[in-house]
Amino acid sequence: MDIFDLKENLPFERDVQGDIERIRRSFETISADYGIDIHIKDFLGCFATRPSFKPMCDFFLWHDSPFCSYVKINPHAAETCVTLSNEYLRRRCIREPDGFFGTCFCGISEYVIPVKYRSTVIGAVLLGEFGIPSDSVDRRFARLEKIYGFSGEMLGEAYEKSTRSVPANMDAILTVVKSVVLAFELVAEKYIDKKLVDRLETEKRVRRGDIVDSAADYIRRHYAENLCVAEIAKACLCSPSALNHSFKATLGKGIPEYINHYRVTHALSLLSKTEDSIEAIAAECGFSSSGYFIRVFRHVTGATPKEYRNRHAVAKQRSSKKQK
The missing domain is CATH 1.10.10.60 (Homeodomain-like)
Structure with a gap:
């Protein structure tokens, strides 16, 4: 499968399962070829309520890196991470429909590409997980230790295992991902x-x-x-x-x-x-x-x-x- 030809092959002629499976494989190929993590946010629950969409979204739903897994052992931190960040992400996606580069309250940076249903933002595709400068990391870790009682040493170990530098060819990666997101939006509009x-x-x-x-x-x-x-x-x-x-x-x-x-x-x-x-x-x-x-x-x-x-x-x- 050539993910670069997605635009030329639209609109899709196969059933919804075939369309969704093709998009899922495209995201998997991008993740493997470029060494980045891909996650899908389902802001409204549109994908979760559609059986054909749910398997793909479940596959890309979790931030399961060592760092995110450690932070989310604290329910209060997890609630802030998931609930509040989802609301913040959706509002920012509405303001910046072409996408943006952002950093969560714990220090993980990601590229965010909105997924729209016509004019409504229903989700987002996140590319990461990228690190930030050490002085900024230290400040965020100090806050996490104070508020949630985390171990700074364990945060540091998990962060080092989970993050990477932004690839030099990130612009090219974004171009490819946006073509897949476009296909995702067209399938959503067709079947939702x-x-x-x-x-x-x-x-x-x-x-x-x-x-x-x-x-x-x-x-x-x-x-x-x-x-x-x-x-x-x-x-x-x-x-x-x-x-x-x-x-x-x-x-x-x-x-x-x-x-x-x-x-x-x-x-x-x-x-x-x-x-x-x-x-x-x-x-x-x-x-x-x-x-x-x-x-x-x-x-x-x-x-x-x-x-x-x-x-x-x-x-x-x-x-x-x-x-x-």
């Missing part, structure tokens, strides 16, 4: 109904924020208890499916994953600030057993609770020596 876009835009503004805010508040107040999706949905006056959909569309994760991440956040604090046993911390954070706690903690952070406690102690000692 305008009434759906209008309805989703209205519903997103009104309902999704209310559901997620209510559920997140309930989880914050009851995280140490035995929680289930049905119970949380009942408290939020919505169905379990609506709750899960709102969470995944807004925060990029389902309810169980959000609960585990929230519990791990509290465990991180206890591991670094107390000498409580692993068993006691597991119980205090709402985990059913220490074994399950260790499995979840390792899945979220990449380390066991004991390893994290030891690394945090070493980092604290180094910091104390520097201050002296």
Whole structure:
């Protein structure tokens, strides 16, 4: 497949699955050939509601680099990263429809290309993940440590593994990506109904924020208890499916994953600030057993609770020596 010939081959003559698969392979080819990460933002949920679009968007949905994964173990940081950044990105995409180069609050830079349905911005394609100057990184890391309690050393290690320099041929890469985005927009216009876009835009503004805010508040107040999706949905006056959909569309994760991440956040604090046993911390954070706690903690952070406690102690000692 030659991604450079996409414009010449439009409009598409095959069914929607064939059109979407062709675009997905184009993005994969660009990512592999140029060594950059590609992510797709679904601002309104248009792609998630269309079965033909969902597999491709799910494939490019996650920022799963070591740095982003570490930052998102904190539910508050994850909420800022996903919810607030999505709203900010969409507003900026509306102001700058030709695309822009931006940096998130954690220090990851990306090129952002809006995806439009006629005149409505429904998503974006992000190209990255690029680093920023070290002095700017230090300032952002200091803020992340202060607000969310992250380890500066662990942030630095993950950031170094996850970022790269902007390629010298970035202009050529952008030209190629924009041709694929154009194809994406034409397919969206062909297969997504305008009434759906209008309805989703209205519903997103009104309902999704209310559901997620209510559920997140309930989880914050009851995280140490035995929680289930049905119970949380009942408290939020919505169905379990609506709750899960709102969470995944807004925060990029389902309810169980959000609960585990929230519990791990509290465990991180206890591991670094107390000498409580692993068993006691597991119980205090709402985990059913220490074994399950260790499995979840390792899945979220990449380390066991004991390893994290030891690394945090070493980092604290180094910091104390520097201050002296």
